[in-house]
Amino acid sequence: MALKESLDKFKKQQEMCQTTLSSIKASSKSTPRVTPYNTPANAKSPAPAVKFSSDTERLQHINSIRKAPVGAQIKRVINLLLETRQAFTAEQINEACYVDVKANKAVFDSLSNNLKVYYDGRRFSYKSKHDLKDKGQLLKLIRKFPEGIAVIDLKDAYPSVMDDLQALKAAGEIWLLSNFDSQEDIAYPNDPRVPIKVDDDLKQLFRGIELPRDMIDIEKDLQKNGMKPATNTAKRRAQAQVHGISNKPKQKKKKHEISKRTKLTNSHLPELFKNLS
Structure with missing residues (x-):
């Protein structure tokens, strides 16, 4: 609320300044310019008016961040901790990403209890699942x-x-x-202390086993050996029949070729019809 009141007050001051400058500009056009007797002829003109647009945009950006949901503010802080891998105080977080952890109790409580954040009582830092360095x-x-x-x-x-x-x-x-x-x-x-060597006879025996052609037979053999198949072909085929989906592969449509009997509608483009059969 304090930030919003300051921003509103700042806007009113800016409008008043603009009004004053406009009135001064209008009066300067109607009143002839008189050079004081003690003013040098080569005196410098007054500095141009200061523009406050950039500062206004910054304040609006900060205000939008602090009005965002708690989850969005927490994500912003965690991204900062993850990218930098440094420890930040609440004041440093406010300076770096404009999240006021100290003034917002909900943000502070959520951040200090987050599984991805380590809080030592003063500083916040990123906490990975496994503490590894190299x-x-x-x-x-x-x-x-x-x-x-x-x-x-x-x-x-x-x-x-x-x-x-x-x-x-x-x-x-x-x-x-x-x-x-x-x-x-x-x-x-891949522990090098436990090397595994497979005999050539065993390799040939493995490669010589012929698998069933139907996937259902493969699933039955796996079940006989105490293994659970990752697929259920019988169930999939039954569902396909209920919904009227054929298991047969769709035939590809014959590609339409241009011949001499084809009616030509683009005769103004002769280069398209060089390969007529």
Whole structure:
């Protein structure tokens, strides 16, 4: 409220100044200009009037930020902490992104209790899920999760963590695979102390197994071996029949070709009909 009152007062003052300047300009046109006897002929003209438009826009921008919902203000502060990775006091946050944490109790309480924010009683800083600093700590953490760890839980650990993941993958230290259910990347450790060697006979035996042609038969074989198929072809086909959807592939429409018997409506463009059959 104090900011709005100051802004309204500032606008009224600006309007009064503009009115005064207009009246002065009008009177100067009707009254002949008289040079005082003690004024030098080469005296400098008075400085032009100061424009306040830029400052008005800044105040309006600050006012719109502080009137925004609490969630929007929290997001603005968290983005600041994430990008800088520095600790800020409430006053420094106000100067950096115009969110008045000190004056807004709802913003202060929400920010100090946020899972992504660490508050030590004076300063706010970003808190990632895993406290990592470099590639060595990243590899040590991944090796603690032989079943895999989600990349989304690692990507905000420190600014260059994604580059380090790719470097570890290129060096053969880890595997980056996509999870079939969530379509998210999972990081798996590739411990060089446990090398796996597969005999050529076993490779040939694996490649020589002929899979069933029908997907339903493949799903049945998986179930017989105690595995749950990721698909349900029988259910999908039954739903398709209920809705009248055919499982047969659609035939492609024959492409219409131009021949000598085709009626030409663009005869004024002869270059289009060079390859008539």
